[in-house]
Amino acid sequence: xxxxRQYQLDTMRAFSVTVVxxxxxRVRGNIFGDLGSLAVALFFVLSGFLITGILLGxxxxxxxxxxxxxxxxxxxxxxxxxRIFPLxxxxxxxxxxxxxxxxxxxxxxxxxxxxxFLMADVGRNIAPITPLWSLSVEEHFYVFWPLIVLFxxxxxxxxxxxxxxxxxxxxxxxxxAHGATYPTIAYPTYSxxxxxxxxxxxxxxWRDSTADARRPWILRCLWIGAAGELFRLVDHSLLxxxxxxxxxxxxxxxxxxxxxxxxxxxxxxxxxxxxxxxRWLARFGLVSYGVYTMHRYVMHYLGFDSQRGWxxxxxxxxxxxxxxTLSWLVYxxxxxxxxxxxxxxxxxxxxxxRTGSELPxxxxx
Numbered sequence: 001x002x003x004x005r006q007y008q009l010d011t012m013r014a015f016s017v018t019v020v021x022x023x024x025x026r027v028r029g030n031i032f033g034d035l036g037s038l039a040v041a042l043f044f045v046l047s048g049f050l051i052t053g054i055l056l057g058x059x060x061x062x063x064x065x066x067x068x069x070x071x072x073x074x075x076x077x078x079x080x081x082x083r084i085f086p087l088x089x090x091x092x093x094x095x096x097x098x099x100x101x102x103x104x105x106x107x108x109x110x111x112x113x114x115x116x117f118l119m120a121d122v123g124r125n126i127a128p129i130t131p132l133w134s135l136s137v138e139e140h141f142y143v144f145w146p147l148i149v150l151f152x153x154x155x156x157x158x159x160x161x162x163x164x165x166x167x168x169x170x171x172x173x174x175x176x177a178h179g180a181t182y183p184t185i186a187y188p189t190y191s192x193x194x195x196x197x198x199x200x201x202x203x204x205x206w207r208d209s210t211a212d213a214r215r216p217w218i219l220r221c222l223w224i225g226a227a228g229e230l231f232r233l234v235d236h237s238l239l240x241x242x243x244x245x246x247x248x249x250x251x252x253x254x255x256x257x258x259x260x261x262x263x264x265x266x267x268x269x270x271x272x273x274x275x276x277x278x279r280w281l282a283r284f285g286l287v288s289y290g291v292y293t294m295h296r297y298v299m300h301y302l303g304f305d306s307q308r309g310w311x312x313x314x315x316x317x318x319x320x321x322x323x324x325t326l327s328w329l330v331y332x333x334x335x336x337x338x339x340x341x342x343x344x345x346x347x348x349x350x351x352x353x354r355t356g357s358e359l360p361x362x363x364x365x
Contacts, residue, residue: 048199
């Protein structure tokens with residue numbers, strides 16, 4: 001890829017989390033709420049792209065080093081544990097100790113990463129834990145996807161990607177046909193992994209083709225996704241009948257994700273506008289996971305649960321950034337640095353030069 005640290009992708013994270021905070025604090029029940037779907041789709045495509053690229057690279061190095069892929073799998077889980085769990089569980093335990101009633105009520109579902117199925121079961125969002133549904137989907141993805149990438153053939157990986165996309169759409173269509181509410185349709189893992197799968201497909205294409213070779217299908221993703229988003233916009237503005245709404249709920253974030261395939265590809269190649277390489281925006285992107293996980297709790301404790309406007313937006317965003325930055329500097333960062341002890345593939349130790357005084361090993365002569 002273009003550079004060791006992909007600043008444009010980090011800036012995308014910063015953009016996405018800002019949009020999520022904006023939607024939660026600034027708008028209610030209008031078309032701009034769809035911006036939240038765009039942000040989540042971008043998070044998912046990025047996750048699929050980056051994780052699959054890491055796993056494919058580790059698999060190749062393991063083969064070259066004649067190392068078992070099982071050890072790569074274990075080290076992947078350890079590294080994900082170090083990156084994700086400290087913040088997630090830290091926020092949950094802090095909220096529970098502070099007496100936040102919803103966190104206490106659903107603590108078991110939250111610590112076992114079942115927030116998405118919880119909200120799907122009740123058929124509605126549950127403040128202030130609503131954003132945690134997407135983290136649950138990603139965690140489920142982290143559990144099963146490495147098994148596929150590390151141990152299946154390329155054809156098996158492609159079939160798995162197609163199954164994730166088609167399976168999600170079919171699951172949503174079935175739920176829509178049975179009159180389910182939006183959280184019941186969109187939040188379960190089996191109906192929410194199509195966006196992640198598109199990111200996985202992009203990572204596979206990066207391994208198998210050049211930028212020029214993959215350009216035609218990425219442009220098709222862009223135009224098909226843009227057409228889907230246009231239909232969504234027209235539905236909100238002009239149609240709003242049950243049939244068109246059912247189509248939009250079945251497609252869900254898929255049109256956004258198709259556009260994000262083009263966006264992530266361009267960002268990974270460092271071809272987006274130069275301002276997206278801004279180091280401060282990239283650093284904001286580095287703590288975006290903390291901002292996303294904390295912001296709804298921050299909103300709650302600042303007293304903005306029932307308020308919407310610029311004050312809740314800027315107040316929630318600024319406090320969330322400050323807390324996430326502090327968390328990274330004194331808590332997450334030091335723990336995350338332990339990943340250096342768990343490389344995906346250990347580098348072989350350089351052979352020591354043999355001196356003339358050394359005796360040969362028994363049987364080596």
